[in-house]
Amino acid sequence: YAYHVMNAPFVQDYLKSISKGTTFKEITLGMLQRLPIPVPNTLTEQEAISRFASHQESVFDKLIQLEENNINNMHEYRTRLIADVVTGKVDVRGLVFEMPDEFEDDVLLDVDEDDLQDEDELEEAFDAED
Numbered sequence: 001y002a003y004h005v006m007n008a009p010f011v012q013d014y015l016k017s018i019s020k021g022t023t024f025k026e027i028t029l030g031m032l033q034r035l036p037i038p039v040p041n042t043l044t045e046q047e048a049i050s051r052f053a054s055h056q057e058s059v060f061d062k063l064i065q066l067e068e069n070n071i072n073n074m075h076e077y078r079t080r081l082i083a084d085v086v087t088g089k090v091d092v093r094g095l096v097f098e099m100p101d102e103f104e105d106d107v108l109l110d111v112d113e114d115d116l117q118d119e120d121e122l123e124e125a126f127d128a129e130d
Contacts, residue, residue: 001040001046001049001050002046002047003050004017004050004053004054005037011037014035014036015035017029018031019031036112
């Protein structure tokens with residue numbers, strides 16, 4: 001639980017704002033003692049929050065990996081396409097492409113559900129780790 005709290009953006013921002021020094025940022029024990037950390041009443045609640053945070057982190061890591069793979073595939077395709085055009089394997093004479101006046105913003109944010117595992121499968125895998 002403490003790991004997730006200390007790595008939370010609001011805690012990291014707070015620590016950066018109170019740290020002192022130019023070359024080496026220092027945080028004193030007194031500064032840490034004044035850190036406003038929410039602490040659930042029971043250990044069970046802390047464990048549940050920690051499991052949830054770990055699960056969400058795992059989902060985000062998988063999404064990031066998926067997008068990094070997509071970007072790498074696009075770079076490979078681009079490199080192959082350029083090589084094919086330069087060597088004459090692809091004829092681009094007379095090829096015209098017009099950019100649309102506008103792009104739909106929400107299309108850029110859509111996640112292809114087929115590329116993701118079913119959420120139930122993720123939860124089952126997560127529960128199996130416990």
